[in-house]
């Protein structure tokens with residue numbers, strides 16, 4: 001039996017959004033319809049991931065009309081995983097729920113997620129069940145990706161489990177101690193363990209607009225997942241290398257057998273077989289070098305310790321200080337503390 005969680009008071013909701021001017025208002029209404037009926041203190045963090053449309057304006061209005069809304073604006077488009085990380089770092093609340101702002105993660109699941117949390121679970125994952133069986137490129141590529149990562153990765157990643165989940169405060173705090181630059185939260189969070197459960201749901205269509213996950217962004221996410229959760233590509237290189245080593249020994253034995261029988265004259269130098277071996281060995285070396293190069297690049301970016309995202313404005317830092325009119329209080333505090341302008345605009349990474 002799971003032990004029950006302490007009584008719940010505050011719930012944080014994180015919604016990463018990128019160019020969602022068409023849907024964000026409708027999404028907010030749908031979310032409010034659900035949370036208005038629940039007896040908790042909600043804070044909704046809309047993380048604007050560098051939108052170039054009217055998204056920022058719309059969410060600023062939402063924040064003005066609804067005191068539960070907080071706006072976090074990133075300085076540019078850092079990507080969905082970075083925007084989620086920003087939200088998780090900033091959000092306060094005994095539990096934190098993340099969901100997409102396009103309506104594909106139905107807010108109607110929130111009461112059930114909270115119920116499961118109160119039943120003793122620390123993390124409530126959700127899993128999309130596809131009603132349609134028809135072929136789509138996105139379904140095919142995502143199916144292939146999940147098969148690959150589960151075959152070669154060292155953490156199980158459930159297909160269809162996107163970033164729609166509830167996390168307890170304790171688990172969020174643990175995740176914050178994992179500051180890796182290449183983030184694949186769908187692998188990092190199950191890796192942490194804790195008492196978790198999967199809640200299945202049927203995903204509706206987008207409320208409007210197009211997917212903001214371009215093919216380039218999907219490939220980046222897949223690479224982040226594979227190269228930060230698996231060393232198998234490096235092992236492929238070693239395995240192929242060993243196979244070629246044995247092939248070389250076989251060839252020596254084969255050639256020696258001609259010499260021992262005194263038939264070395266019949267060993268006509270074969271251009272095609274030589275070329276074949278050169279090409280295969282050359283290709284294998286290139287592929288292996290490529291894998292090593294990718295891992296080296298990942299390590300390079302990790303050691304640079306750049307922030308995962310940069311906040312332009314947030315509830316703790318409402319506007320870039322350069323845009324705020326300077327008050328007398330500011331001047332005197334600067335005189336006392338030294339110029340710590342933008343001190344809390346970058347996240348703490350440790």
Ligand code: UDP
Pocket residue numbers: 015016017018019020049077078079080083099100101102104210211212213217
């Ligand atoms: N998103 C984001 N930054 C990005 C791309 C997407 O914050 O660079 C947001 C997007 O606005 C949405 C969520 O992440 O709220 C999921 O994106 P989307 O619905 O486009 O992905 P899909 O459902 O097609 O996989």
Ligand code: MG
Pocket residue numbers: 100102104206211
């Ligand atoms: Mg979507």
